[in-house]
Amino acid sequence: MRKKLVDSHLTLREKILETIREAILKGSLKPGEKVAEPELAERFGISRTPIREAFRQLESEGYLTVIPRKGAVVASLSERDVEEFYAIKSVLEGYAARMAADKLSDRDIERLETINDRLEKLAREGDVKNFFRVHSDFHEAFIRASGNDKLLELISQLLLKFNRLRMASLSLPGRMEVSVQEHRKLLEAFKARDGELAETLVTKTAAFGGQQLIQSMAQKEGRPFEGSILHQVGDV
Known part of the structure; x- marks a missing residue:
């Protein structure tokens, strides 16, 4: 049961990653625009913890910039x-x-x-x-x-x-x-x-x-x- 829960969590996390990546690449989310945790939490029906984990990964890939106490914004691309x-x-x-x-x-x-x-x-x-x-x-x-x-x-x-x-x-x-x-x-x-x-x-x-x-x-x-x-x- 524990393994199934972990696998389910990873699948959901990947969906969050793909959703944000696609929105940025297609221009739905523009440089400097804030990516709202509450909206994603409501959309996927989850807590903010896996969302923040996804934000950290997307920051490492150059998609987002996470600003302390302000949240995540789409990173500028020059x-x-x-x-x-x-x-x-x-x-x-x-x-x-x-x-x-x-x-x-x-x-x-x-x-x-x-x-x-x-x-x-x-x-x-x-x-x-x-x-x-x-x-x-x-x-x-x-x-x-x-x-x-x-x-x-x-x-x-x-x-x-x-x-x-x-x-x-x-x-x-x-x-x-x-x-x-x-x-x-x-x-x-x-x-x-x-x-x-x-x-x-x-x-x-x-x-x-x-x-x-x-x-x-x-x-x-x-x-x-x-x-x-x-x-x-x-x-x-």
């Missing part, structure tokens, strides 16, 4: 946040890809191909949520294959803190399809054991994702896209 995150991501994941090229076994590459086939199906279905999860599995697999545990830990911490940016980027029209295509090119580089090419592909793909997100932000604000420091990294 172009500089996007630029800095994707610039760092491109360098770290690019290095991981270079190191992984010589270490991935044929079986590892087959597994990556299977994951990418799954991503292609999810892209056709427009399933961003599951695409995001499986996409993370693809990248974690080759980063882990680099053999550098500290690098894996560093990238994992970085990605968790900026989950909101990654989800927002993958939600852009056509972005999932581009990701699948770029993964195919990366897989060919891995098969050829070409670490330099693998690094270049991962670096450019990360930069492209950041540029697309910044362009989307500019369009929503009704101003022209003037480029970013990510152009120094590259484009695809």
